[in-house]
Amino acid sequence: MAETLKIDPARFEYALERASRLILSGKVIAMPTDTYYGLGADAFNLAAVSEVFRIKGRSSDRPLPLLVASLDQAAELASDPPRLFFTLAERFWPGPLTMVVQASRQIPLKVTANTGKVGLRWPRAPFVVALTAAVSRPITGTSANLSEHPPCSKAEEVEQQIGENLPLILDGGPTAGRAASTVVDLTGEQPRILRHGAISESELKDLFP
Numbered sequence: 001m002a003e004t005l006k007i008d009p010a011r012f013e014y015a016l017e018r019a020s021r022l023i024l025s026g027k028v029i030a031m032p033t034d035t036y037y038g039l040g041a042d043a044f045n046l047a048a049v050s051e052v053f054r055i056k057g058r059s060s061d062r063p064l065p066l067l068v069a070s071l072d073q074a075a076e077l078a079s080d081p082p083r084l085f086f087t088l089a090e091r092f093w094p095g096p097l098t099m100v101v102q103a104s105r106q107i108p109l110k111v112t113a114n115t116g117k118v119g120l121r122w123p124r125a126p127f128v129v130a131l132t133a134a135v136s137r138p139i140t141g142t143s144a145n146l147s148e149h150p151p152c153s154k155a156e157e158v159e160q161q162i163g164e165n166l167p168l169i170l171d172g173g174p175t176a177g178r179a180a181s182t183v184v185d186l187t188g189e190q191p192r193i194l195r196h197g198a199i200s201e202s203e204l205k206d207l208f209p
Contacts, residue, residue, distance in 0.1 A: 002030070002166040004155055007127055015170055016127070020134045022168055028052055030144040030158045031131065032172035034124040035096050035181050035198060036151040037144040037158050038067070044137055049110050052140050055165045057147045063112050065098050065119035065183075067141035069132040074120045077138060079104045082186055087207055094124040096181040096198035111140075117187055127172060143180070144169075151180065 007015050019040070022029055026048045028041040039055065041048040043066050053060055068074045071089050075081060079102040088099060103111075103118035112118050121141060123129065132139050143151040144158045152158045155171035163169065182197035184204060191208050193201055 002159060002163040002169045004159065004169045004171050007032070007170055007172045012127070012130075016130055016134055019131055019168065019170060023048075023131070023135050023139060026051075027167050028055060028140075028165075030155070030162070030166055030169040031128055032125065032155070032170065032175050033067070033128050033141065033177075034094075034175065035143075035177035035179065036153055036175055037155065037169075038128075038141045039144045040067075040128070040131065040139045040141070042135065042137060043107065043111055043140055046108055046110055049108065049140065052142060055162055056142065056145070058142070059147070060110075061113050063115060063118065065121060065141045065181075066107075066111070066138040067128060067132055068120055068122050068138050069129045071122065073132075073138065074122060077104050077107060077118065077120060078102065084191060084207070084209065085186055088184065088204070089122070091207060092199055092203075093122040094129065096123070096177060096179070097121065098181045098183045098195075100183065100185040100187060100194065102187055107138075117185075119183060121181055127170065153177075 081101045098119040098121040100119045153175045179198040182199040183195035185192045
């Protein structure tokens with residue numbers, strides 16, 4: 001059974017240190033984002049990435065989205081991102097927009113499910129951004145639930161679904177988001193919305209070429 005650690009101002013630094021230590025040792029934790037609870041692991045650690053797939057029961061042919069702490073960090077993880085990447089980031093980041101781009105060579109093929117593409121997001125979630133900055137690398141951001149099951153907006157729901165497979169669940173209370181991030185693919189000649197979510201199609205298409 002997972003340890004549940006509440007995130008509050010008095011324990012923020014302790015929770016950050018505990019979570020950072022676990023991620024850097026190759027563990028997978030659950031954490032609140034601005035959409036739903038997510039599974040955080042070191043994106044550069046293949047064993048940790050494999051554990052994310054195992055915990056979720058996720059098919060290995062489905063890429064894992066990554067969370068970053070800045071636009072600069074995201075740009076380093078993308079291979080020659082298009083101008084639209086920066087336009088959308090300026091408008092919607094931090095926030096619930098995941099952009100799929102060609103992955104840089106830093107990112108393991110297992111993360112991209114051998115597609116060479118990766119979804120990147122800078123969330124509006126202070127703890128997750130601080131955690132990503134503290135470990136100095138991107139962390140996985142797939143939802144903390146079993147595949148084909150509802151995403152979790154409370155720590156208790158994470159515990160019920162996958163708690164037995166986690167060392168730590170960070171409890172930030174109910175997440176503010178009521179929808180998943182919108183996913184936009186920027187790897188083709190024209191941008192494509194792969195998943196409708198918190199950011200509407202009309203908001204995005206105002207900025208599409």
